[in-house]
Amino acid sequence: MIDNHILAPIFVQLFTAVVQLMFWRKTLTQRFLSVGGSVIGLLVAIRLFNRVYQDGILTMNAANWDAPFGIVFVADLLSVTLILLTAIASISVSIFSSVGLSRQRMLYGYFPIFHFLIMGLNGAFLTGDIFNLYVYFEVIIISSFVLMTLGGRKAQLEGAVKYMALNILASMFFLTGIGILYGITGTLNMADLAQKIQTVQNTTLVGITSCFFIIGFGIKSAVFPLYYWLPSSYHTPPSAVAATFGGLLTKVGIYALMRVLSLIFIPDDFTRTLLMVIAVLTIVTGAFGALIKTNVRRLFSYLIVCHIGFMVGGIAMFSKIALMGAVFYLIHDILVKTNMFLIAGLIRQLRGTMDMEKLGGLYRDYPKISLLIAVVLFSLVGIPPLSGFWPKIFLFQAAFEQSQYFFVGALIIGSFVTLYVIANMWAQVFWKNPPQEEIIDDRFAPMQPYKKLLMVLPIAILGIATLFIGLNAEAVVKVTDKIATQLMDNTAYIEAVLGNKTNAL
Amino acid sequence: MELLLVLVIGLLYAAGVYLILRRSMVKLLLGIILLGNGTNILIFLLGKITKGTPPVIDEAYKVFQDIYADPIPQALILTAIVISFALTSFAIVLLKRVYALVDSDDLDDLNTPEEEDL
Numbered sequence: 001m002i003d004n005h006i007l008a009p010i011f012v013q014l015f016t017a018v019v020q021l022m023f024w025r026k027t028l029t030q031r032f033l034s035v036g037g038s039v040i041g042l043l044v045a046i047r048l049f050n051r052v053y054q055d056g057i058l059t060m061n062a063a064n065w066d067a068p069f070g071i072v073f074v075a076d077l078l079s080v081t082l083i084l085l086t087a088i089a090s091i092s093v094s095i096f097s098s099v100g101l102s103r104q105r106m107l108y109g110y111f112p113i114f115h116f117l118i119m120g121l122n123g124a125f126l127t128g129d130i131f132n133l134y135v136y137f138e139v140i141i142i143s144s145f146v147l148m149t150l151g152g153r154k155a156q157l158e159g160a161v162k163y164m165a166l167n168i169l170a171s172m173f174f175l176t177g178i179g180i181l182y183g184i185t186g187t188l189n190m191a192d193l194a195q196k197i198q199t200v201q202n203t204t205l206v207g208i209t210s211c212f213f214i215i216g217f218g219i220k221s222a223v224f225p226l227y228y229w230l231p232s233s234y235h236t237p238p239s240a241v242a243a244t245f246g247g248l249l250t251k252v253g254i255y256a257l258m259r260v261l262s263l264i265f266i267p268d269d270f271t272r273t274l275l276m277v278i279a280v281l282t283i284v285t286g287a288f289g290a291l292i293k294t295n296v297r298r299l300f301s302y303l304i305v306c307h308i309g310f311m312v313g314g315i316a317m318f319s320k321i322a323l324m325g326a327v328f329y330l331i332h333d334i335l336v337k338t339n340m341f342l343i344a345g346l347i348r349q350l351r352g353t354m355d356m357e358k359l360g361g362l363y364r365d366y367p368k369i370s371l372l373i374a375v376v377l378f379s380l381v382g383i384p385p386l387s388g389f390w391p392k393i394f395l396f397q398a399a400f401e402q403s404q405y406f407f408v409g410a411l412i413i414g415s416f417v418t419l420y421v422i423a424n425m426w427a428q429v430f431w432k433n434p435p436q437e438e439i440i441d442d443r444f445a446p447m448q449p450y451k452k453l454l455m456v457l458p459i460a461i462l463g464i465a466t467l468f469i470g471l472n473a474e475a476v477v478k479v480t481d482k483i484a485t486q487l488m489d490n491t492a493y494i495e496a497v498l499g500n501k502t503n504a505l
Numbered sequence: 506m507e508l509l510l511v512l513v514i515g516l517l518y519a520a521g522v523y524l525i526l527r528r529s530m531v532k533l534l535l536g537i538i539l540l541g542n543g544t545n546i547l548i549f550l551l552g553k554i555t556k557g558t559p560p561v562i563d564e565a566y567k568v569f570q571d572i573y574a575d576p577i578p579q580a581l582i583l584t585a586i587v588i589s590f591a592l593t594s595f596a597i598v599l600l601k602r603v604y605a606l607v608d609s610d611d612l613d614d615l616n617t618p619e620e621e622d623l
Contacts, residue, residue, distance in 0.1 A: 131581055138588045145595055149602075157603045158615040161530070164599060168537050168592055169525070175544045175585060182578065183551025 003051070003058040006075045006126060008044045009083050012037060013119035020112040027106040031098040034111045038091040041118070045087040049080045053479070057486075057496035059128065067498050068192040074128035074497055078327065078483045082125045082255055085331060088465055089247050089338040090118045092458035096342050097240035099447075099454045100349065105150050105238065113150075117143035117244065124252055128497055130178055130264075131188045133256065137174065137220070141167045144249060147241045148233065159233030166229040170219035177212030180205070181264075191497035194263045194490055210265035214274070217260070221253025223312055224281040227305045231289065234304070235297040239345025242297065246304050247338030251330060254311050258326070262487040267318045275316030276407060282309030283410040287417035296354040296429070297344045299421055300337070303380075306414050307333055310395060313407050317398045323484040325394030328476060332387040332469060336380045339462040343373050346455060347429065352441025356425060360434035366444075369456060370430050372463055377426060379466045381419045386470040390477070510550045517543030528612045530600045537596065541589040545582045552578025 016037025023029040052058055052075050062071040075083075094114065101110060120139030127133050144167075149160045182188060184205060185196040200206055215226070222230040230250070234242055261267055267275070286306030293299040311333070314326025346369070348354050350362060363370040375386075382388030392411065399407045434440060444452065469476050486492055517539050524536030557572035607614055 131584070135584060135588070138592070142591060142595065145599070149599060152602065154606050157599065157606060160599060161603055161612070161615055164596060165525070165533055165537070168596070169540075171592075172537075172540050172544055176547060178581075179544065179548035179551050182548065182581070183553075188577070 003075075004060055005044075005048065005051070006058055006060045006073045009041060009048065009087070009122040010119055010126065012041045012044055013115045013122060016041075017112040017115035017119065020115065021109075024109070025107065027103055030106060030111045031094075034094040034115065035091070035098060037115060038087065038094045038118075042084075042087040042091055045080070045084045048075060049084045051075075052077055052080045053482075057492060059496050068187055068189045071132055072128040072189060072191075072497055073126045074191075074493065075126055076483075076486055076493055076496070077479065078255070078258065078487065079125040081327075081331065081479060081483065082251075082334075083122055085334045086118060086121050086125070086248060088462070089244070089334055090114075092338060092342065092461050093240050093244050095454055095461075096243070096345065096458040097238075099451045100240050100345050101238055108150050110147070110150060113143050113146045114244065117147065121248055121252060125255060128190050129188055130181065130190055130193065130260075133259075134171070134174055134178060137171060137252070137256075140249065140252065141171065144245060147244070148237050150241075151238070153236075156236040159236035162229045163233040166219055166226070170216045172216075173212050173219070174216035177209050177216060180209045180212065184209070189497065190259070190263050191490075191494040194494055195498075197264055206265065207268075207270065210260075210271060213260050213265065214257070214271070217253045217257045218278070219253075221250045221257065221308055221312070222282075222305050223278050223308060224285060225278075227282070227286070227308075230305060231298060231301040234301040235295065239297070239341050239348065243338045243341035243345070246300065246341045247334050250304060250308055251334055254308065254315075254326075254330060257312070257315055258323075258487060261315060261318070263490050263493065267316070272316050272318060275312055276404060279309045279313035279316050280406050280410040282306070282312060283414040284309075287414050290421045291417060293421075294356045296347060296356060296359075296425065297341065299356075299425065300340045300344060303340075303418060303421070304337055306418065307337075309410065309414065310391070313404075313410070314391075314395055314398070317402055317404060317407075318488075319398050319402065320481075320484045320488050321394050321401070322398035323487050324477070324480045325391045325398060327480045327483050327487075328391035328394060329388075331476065331480070332379070332391060332466065335462050335466050335469070336376065336388065339376050339459055339466070340380065342459050342462070343376065346373075346444075346459065349455065350442060350444045351434075352443065356428040358435060359429045360432040361430075363430040372456070372460060373430075374426070375467065376459070376463050377422050379470060381422050382415060385473070387466045387473075389470070390473045506554060507550065510546060510554075514543050514547050514550065517546065529610050530604065530612060531610060533612065534593070534596055534600055538589075538593055541585070541593070545585050545589075548578050548581050548585070552581075 016033060020030050020033050058075045060073040061067060117140060120136050120143060123136035124133055127136060145164055148163055149156060184200050185193055187193055187196055197206060219226045234245055283306050286302050286309060290299050290302035290306060293302060310329050311326045314322045344354055351359050379386035379388050382392055395411060521536045521540035521543060524532045552575050555572055555574055557574040560573040560576050562569060604610060
């Protein structure tokens with residue numbers, strides 16, 4: 001079905017950013033515009049989700065050029081689910097950053113760049129053309145470079161050098177892959193590629209090309225040998241920025257991996273083994289990295305790496321149940337990881353530090369906020385019936401069906417280490433008495449009540465969203481079931497994109 | 506022509522990777538630029554180089570009468586050049602700032618121990 005409304009999530013963010021550019025020095029107006037734009041983005045996302053859930057895959061051909069020749073935008077259930085989650089995350093981050101960020105950073109254009117970043121994310125989720133995916137990736141990374149360096153402190157710039165070098169390298173791999181793919185098939189439309197790639201005789205070349213994509217997306221999603229940039233850069237920007245990055249940016253890599261592997265390079269035994277090895281090592285190394293960190297935000301950075309492995313493992317097994325697990329985990333992870341970094345920002349606001357050894361006594365001073373945070377921590381660990389629990393059941397089931405016992409072991413290690421580090425963090429930050437010699441630098445208490453509310457509200461929004469997913473797991477399973485079916489059998493996608501052509505001729 | 510381009514691509518990739526593996530920030534930057542150009546030429550090569558007319562169909566005909574040059578690789582390269590231009594200029598400014606702050610060109614010096622986080 002052709003529908004021009006697909007572009008709405010992209011345009012809403014673009015217009016928000018452009019209008020904000022006109023209020024360059026008026027940070028108050030920018031804050032309102034940012035929250036307003038995010039709310040409209042959420043409404044648009046809900047509408048699109050409903051349309052796609054009821055009517056099936058929607059497509060849009062730019063300038064009415066027929067599918068394989070022009071540029072297509074495709075909204076299938078995976079895309080719109082991710083757009084919906086991006087909208088929820090972006091609304092929380094824009095509320096949080098309207099009070100949690102210094103005016104100085106806003107004067108350097110934080111809000112417009114943030115909306116350009118969200119635009120890039122929405123575009124990457126919606127495009128049906130592999131070169132456009134590259135272009136949207138570039139929109140994302142150049143916005144994230146600016147967000148990461150805003151403020152210009154030494155540690156930030158040093159983190160940004162590593163982040164920049166590896167992300168540009170990832171783009172090169174991706175672009176090289178696209179070049180070879182165009183050379184062997186002569187098309188860039190993903191649905192068309194899905195058909196034409198099967199007629200290519202030289203399967204070795206196709207395999208090598210798939211490796212280019214896996215490496216490119218692997219750097220972006222921070223999997224085992226390629227993740228070193230993440231822990232060394234994600235703890236440097238302000239918490240609102242880190243929340244956007246931690247919640248959304250690595251997940252784009254996972255999304256792209258799912259899309260490319262389900263449409264173009266259907267995983268063969270070699271790819272599956274490769275991805276499985278990567279997944280197991282990612283989980284184990286990420287978990288052990290998290291064990292030794294004492295800074296809250298560095299700990300979360302390693303947990304991102306660890307949990308990325310769960311999703312890669314789900315993709316590696318590539319059965320319907322495994323993909324259901326991976327997609328469900330993706331949904332859960334976007335909400336929870338965004339929230340974790342916002343919580344880190346709040347902790348810093350409450351105590352002036354994020355070092356666990358210097359923290360303590362938060363439960364005594366702020367019991368209500370602590371309980372809210374506890375709910376989020378529980379769902380991160382995956383205590384039933386919260387949202388982290390359900391996807392793991394699917395992953396375990398798929399792993400047992402395919403006798404992937406290494407992955408089962410890694411899942412258990414990953415889950416237990418997560419439980420351990422979170423319990424340890426809870427004890428250190430919330431229960432332990434604060435060290436005597438530390439001066440508590442509480443910047444939260446003197447704030448005006450509405451500002452306090454604005455800082456806690458986004459955490460509550462995301463917390464409620466995770467609770468909702470956990471308690472309404474049946475509804476989410478229905479959606480993930482549909483998504484996994486679409487991913488396993490790509491004929492519906494191909495027909496939606498290319499089918500219009502046969503009607504027109 | 507093709508063979509020459511293949512050699513050039515190989516050379517650019519090899520030099521780019523070599524430079525990225527060095528510890529100097531300037532060499533990192535040069536390596537990224539070389540890799541970018543290597544990729545662009547790779548797309549150009551894989552788009553099949555033909556000496557042909559522009560891909561415009563004459564009004565009297567319905568299909569191409571002549572050998573035509575594929576415009577898509579050129580469009581792709583044009584986009585890729587613009588993007589890599591933007592990324593490179595950002596990288597230059599960033600590395601210049603880092604150099605001013607750290608006062609060193611060595612990537613190994615970029616390891617400030619944990620300081621206060623924001």
